Amino acid sequence: MDLSLLSFVQIIVAVLLIIGLMVGNAVVMVYVERKVAGFIQRRPGPYEVGPIGTVQPICDSMKLLGKQLFVPANIDWILFFLAPVLAFFPVLLLFLPIPFGPYLTGLGVGDGILLILAFAGFGVLSNILAGWSSNNKYGLLGAARAVSQSVAYEIPMIMALLAVVFMSGSLNLSEIVAQQGSWPWQWNIVVQPLAFFIYLVSLVGETNRAPFDLPEAESELTAGFHTEYSGMGFALFFLSEYANMLLVSFVCATFFLGGYKGPFLDGFWWTFAKAYAVMFFIVWIRWTFPRVRFDQLLNINWKWLLPLSIINLWLTAIIMKIIS
Amino acid sequence: MSSLNFINPFGVRDDPGTVVGDFYTDNFERNARPGTVILNLGPQHPSTHGVLRVLAEMDGEYVVRAEPVLGYLHRMHEKMAEVKTPWQFIPNTGRVDYLHPISWNWAYAGAVEQLAGLTVPPRAEYLRVISCELNRISSHLLWWGAFVMDLGGVTPILYAFEERETINDILQIITGSRLTMSYFRFGGVSSDIDARFIKLTKDFIPYLRERLKMYTGLVTDNVILRRRVEGVGPMSVDLCQRYGATGPILRAAGLARDTRRDIPYGVYPKLEFPIPTGPSDDCFGRYMMRLKEIETSLTIIEQALAQLPSGPYMMEKAPKATFKLPKGETYFAVEGARGQVGVHIVSDGGKSPYRIKLRAPGFSNLSLFAEAAKGTLLADALAILGSLDLVIPEVDR
Numbered sequence: 001m002d003l004s005l006l007s008f009v010q011i012i013v014a015v016l017l018i019i020g021l022m023v024g025n026a027v028v029m030v031y032v033e034r035k036v037a038g039f040i041q042r043r044p045g046p047y048e049v050g051p052i053g054t055v056q057p058i059c060d061s062m063k064l065l066g067k068q069l070f071v072p073a074n075i076d077w078i079l080f081f082l083a084p085v086l087a088f089f090p091v092l093l094l095f096l097p098i099p100f101g102p103y104l105t106g107l108g109v110g111d112g113i114l115l116i117l118a119f120a121g122f123g124v125l126s127n128i129l130a131g132w133s134s135n136n137k138y139g140l141l142g143a144a145r146a147v148s149q150s151v152a153y154e155i156p157m158i159m160a161l162l163a164v165v166f167m168s169g170s171l172n173l174s175e176i177v178a179q180q181g182s183w184p185w186q187w188n189i190v191v192q193p194l195a196f197f198i199y200l201v202s203l204v205g206e207t208n209r210a211p212f213d214l215p216e217a218e219s220e221l222t223a224g225f226h227t228e229y230s231g232m233g234f235a236l237f238f239l240s241e242y243a244n245m246l247l248v249s250f251v252c253a254t255f256f257l258g259g260y261k262g263p264f265l266d267g268f269w270w271t272f273a274k275a276y277a278v279m280f281f282i283v284w285i286r287w288t289f290p291r292v293r294f295d296q297l298l299n300i301n302w303k304w305l306l307p308l309s310i311i312n313l314w315l316t317a318i319i320m321k322i323i324s
Numbered sequence: 325m326s327s328l329n330f331i332n333p334f335g336v337r338d339d340p341g342t343v344v345g346d347f348y349t350d351n352f353e354r355n356a357r358p359g360t361v362i363l364n365l366g367p368q369h370p371s372t373h374g375v376l377r378v379l380a381e382m383d384g385e386y387v388v389r390a391e392p393v394l395g396y397l398h399r400m401h402e403k404m405a406e407v408k409t410p411w412q413f414i415p416n417t418g419r420v421d422y423l424h425p426i427s428w429n430w431a432y433a434g435a436v437e438q439l440a441g442l443t444v445p446p447r448a449e450y451l452r453v454i455s456c457e458l459n460r461i462s463s464h465l466l467w468w469g470a471f472v473m474d475l476g477g478v479t480p481i482l483y484a485f486e487e488r489e490t491i492n493d494i495l496q497i498i499t500g501s502r503l504t505m506s507y508f509r510f511g512g513v514s515s516d517i518d519a520r521f522i523k524l525t526k527d528f529i530p531y532l533r534e535r536l537k538m539y540t541g542l543v544t545d546n547v548i549l550r551r552r553v554e555g556v557g558p559m560s561v562d563l564c565q566r567y568g569a570t571g572p573i574l575r576a577a578g579l580a581r582d583t584r585r586d587i588p589y590g591v592y593p594k595l596e597f598p599i600p601t602g603p604s605d606d607c608f609g610r611y612m613m614r615l616k617e618i619e620t621s622l623t624i625i626e627q628a629l630a631q632l633p634s635g636p637y638m639m640e641k642a643p644k645a646t647f648k649l650p651k652g653e654t655y656f657a658v659e660g661a662r663g664q665v666g667v668h669i670v671s672d673g674g675k676s677p678y679r680i681k682l683r684a685p686g687f688s689n690l691s692l693f694a695e696a697a698k699g700t701l702l703a704d705a706l707a708i709l710g711s712l713d714l715v716i717p718e719v720d721r
Contacts, residue, residue, distance in 0.1 A: 041482040137363050141385070141702075210476060211548055219371040219474050220703050290549050291476025293703045294385055 007107075011096070014106030018095040026242045030057040033283050040287045067231035072135055075228070079133035084229065084236035087126035090119045091243040098250050099174040101260045101268035111171040116251060117158055120206070123244060124150035127208075127215060130237070131225035142224025145294060146208065146215035152301040153205035153212075159309035160199040163316040164188050164255050173251075177259030182266070187258040194312045196256045198305050203248040203282070205301065207241065210286040214294050249278035348393050352379045360388055363702075367396045371474045371706045374716035376690075380697075380705065387705045390697040392690055398720040405680040410436050410510065411645045413676075418504040420682060421718035423463040426456045426499075427660035428682075429508035434589060435656035435667040436510050439649055442642075447635040448512040449591045453628045455495060455507055456658075457621040458525070461532070462491040463661035464614045464621075467713045471611065472543055474710035475552050480543050487535060490528055497521045510647065512638030525629065529622050536618065544615070553607040557696045557708035560605055567695075568688040571663025572617060573712065576602030576609035583659035590658075595627045607711040614713070649677055662686050662713050686712075686719040 031046070031054060038045025046053030071080070097112030099105045109115050124146055131143020167188070168176045180187050189196045205212040216224035226237045253259055253274035262270040292300070353362050366377035375396035381388040401420055405413045417432040418425035430452060437444065444452075465488050469481030492502040498515050499505040507513055543549060559569070561577045574581050580599045584592040600616040602609035651673035657666040663685025672678040689712045697705040 041479050042486070043482060137361055137382075140361075141363075141382075144384075213476075217476065217703070219476060220706055222370060287479050289477060289546065290472060290552060291703075292548055293552060293701060295701065296551055 011107055014096060015092055018092055018106065021095065022091065022239060022243045022246070025246050026239045027057040027061070029242045029245070029279065029283075030060060032280075036280070036283050037287045040284070061235065064231055064235040069233070070228070070230045072228045074135045076133035076135070079129045080228075081233070083126045083130035083133060084233045084240075086129065087123060087240040088236045088243075090122035091240050091247065093119050094247050095250070097173055098247075098254060098271075099177050099259060100250075100271050102266060104260075104268050105174060108174065109172075112173040113161060113165065113171050113176075113251075116247070117154075117161075120244075120247075121150075121154070123240070126237075126240075127225045130229065131215075134225075134228035136228050138221040138223070138227045139225050142215045142217075142221050142227070145217075145221075146225055149205060149208070149212070149214055149297060152298055153202040153305075156198050156301060156305035156309040157202040157206055159306070159313055160192075160195040160202070161251070161255060163192055163195040163309075163313050166313070166316045166320055167191065173254050173259075177254055177261065180258045180261060182258070182261045182263055184258070184263075187256060189256040192256065192312075192316070194308060195316075196252075198309045198312065199252060199256065200278075200281075201300070201305060203252060203278075204285065205297070207244045207248055207282070209241075209245065209282055211289040211291050212297055213286075213291060214297055217291060219291075245279060245282055246275065249275040249282070252278045348377075348379060352381070352391060356381050357383070357388060359383070365706075366393075371710060372716075373470060373710075373714055376709075376714060376716050376719070378693075378709070380702070382702065385701050387697050387700055387702055389694065390705055391694055394687075394690075394720055396720065397716050399717065401721045402680055402682055405682075406676055406678070409645070409647070409676050410649055411643075411647060414508065415504070415506045418501075418506040419717065420684070420721060421660065421662070421665075421686070421715050422503055423466055423715050424459055424661040424665075425503075425505045426452075426459040426507060427658050427665045429506060430456055430590075430658045431656055431660075431665045431667040431682075433508040433510055434658060435654055435669050436649065438656050439652050439654040439669055439671060440510070440643070440647075441650075442511045443639060444512055445636050445639055446591070446633045447516075448637045448639075450628050450632045451498070451513050451517060451637060452508065452590055453592065453595070454517070454525070454625055454632075455498060455505075455513070457624045457628070458491050458495055459505070460661045461618050461621050462488045462495075464618050465491075467614060467661075468539070468611075471707075471710045471713075472549070474706055475549060477543070477546075477549070480539070483535075483539070483542075487532060490524075490531075494521060494524045494528065497524075509638065509642065511642040512636070516637045522629065525625065529626060532618070532622060536615065539615070544611070550608070552703075552707060553611055553711070554604075556607045556704045557700065557711060558604075558606045559692055559696055563692060563695060567691040569663065569692055570685050570688065571660065572602070572610055572613040573663070573689055573692070575600065576613035577605035578602065583657050583664050587657055589656070591628075591631075594631065595624055597624050597627075607707050610711045610713075648673065648675060657683070660685055662715065662718070663689060682721055684718045684721055686714050686716075687721075690714055690719055 035045040046056035049055040049059050094116050096106035097109040097115050127146035128143045131139040165171055168179045170176060208215050226234060229237060253271055257274040260266055260268055260271045349362060349364060356362060361382045363380045363382045365380060366372040367375040372378060377393040377396060378390055379393060380390040401416050404416055417428040420428045465484040469484030472480040495505060496502050498517055498521060499507040559573060559577055561579045564574045564577050578601050580601050582599045585599055597620050602613040649671040651671055653670045655666060655668045657664050665685060666683030668681040669677050670679040693709060693712060696708050
């Protein structure tokens, strides 16, 4: 990759667009999540501000911006303020290699998925720092949970993605999409159903969403690692949570659901439609299921997902060997 | 004046001599094992339902010991009963337990009637049964939603509230209020039921039965919920009896003790209803027990509506507001949603009772928590706390 002026400008523009996407996604998802939750819980959801409540997320963000910053006593000053920033910034890079459309990629990195998986690990770092520095026992427990959960769920996630990488023989996301066909039965989900299932479960675990929202388990740890954050500190965690959700949904769409390809009119709208379908699924199960217990969460991972993903990887390798 | 700390420029410096917590925390900390963390849950915590405070000594995710700290909602109802006339105290009884106020109405009115030798007309007795059982259902429904919320499922409580609202609408017709009802009077009830009440109640019974089936499919059969409650927090009959636990907890453990059957009061002897004993003594048993009790209550209401006699809903020559209790002592107990609700009155014949003791089932049930939560995970401890169905105003009184 040559760092010419053109590619530099391309990265800047891409990052700016990604910031816009992240913020826009958070605004849309706050509204969608609350409306879907309202629908599931048989209540109207937000409806006061704007037509059917569409301006509600703007008002919420204004409220968060205008809030007084509460800083607890005895905190680790630097880490406390570093944590939300650290939660937010790595996500920017994560969107760069994703092929939104045939020609719409932030940065055509050869080993795109490697970049994503490497930087996805940063998320948990911010959780640890937030929980550790805020001088709160709930925060500490939440941080401890976040670490063991993220470390655990990253492994089957990588294994599931690796099975697809085996098949396509490339770490390049554009290449993986290019090898899938236009029709749903030509997508990787058909040949790799087990990998898709494993990825779908670990995706929920990785983004700390219910029923795997142990690091912020509301009824146990009030808000877990971000208990002491208010105002924009909280907003940044919130933003990065939705951005992480969007990222794993995009990766899911790219790896398993054919990316930008569709039965007609290939383009970025297919990527977005598929990613948001996955997002809707995440929101749906959040408002349906109770939370699992922490030991159960780890048992699901180490006793089921990990062996299954290894078996899946072996099977893929063997079949690939036989076919070729 | 300490020098500026770079890591912590504005915070208070940790001084080993300073007292960090309050009296309870310090006492609790004194017996702590090395390497454990004292976690203070509440009085403001999402799953302590009101203002219960629990001190927990945590070893990682495990609770080494946990101790409830009470008194944050102590409102001196017993003292108030000693300075108010019996008539003035009736509204207080509805405020002791805001989820099942009618049981407290009944316990107090029943105790006074027993002491003064008043007889209640049959129609009033049936009205008491109907209102009390409707209220019991609404209490159990709210518990159901709140318990699943403790486990992390936020949706069921909104479903439960829908039925609870219907019951509130029905009870509003006769009691005039939706939360802290004071429906009972000495020698009867405050108002008669009308055709609308009967129609709404008769419509409600099959509707709730259908809904309970839906809840079984939606929530009870959910694999995550089953794994969270099955085998969690076993409370044997022996443990329950040592701490004086009553109600669904004791019945779930396998002992068919129900005040409605054991110390019959009102017209319960004339009604046919089973006393279900639970499938197991864990959280799942208590969960199923309460759902079964909702069905039992529906049966009782059906029978009571069918048998409802005509006549006055208030005894003739009912006590006036200046009514004085005769000298004597009595104890009257009814079955509340949480267990045996008892009122012990000692009267010296004065304007107000000399001494009154309110036996709150929640208080005895909470006593089990410290023992049951020992050695469990934090999430399990909170599930156990939720399964006890605590109403803090009743625990503190």
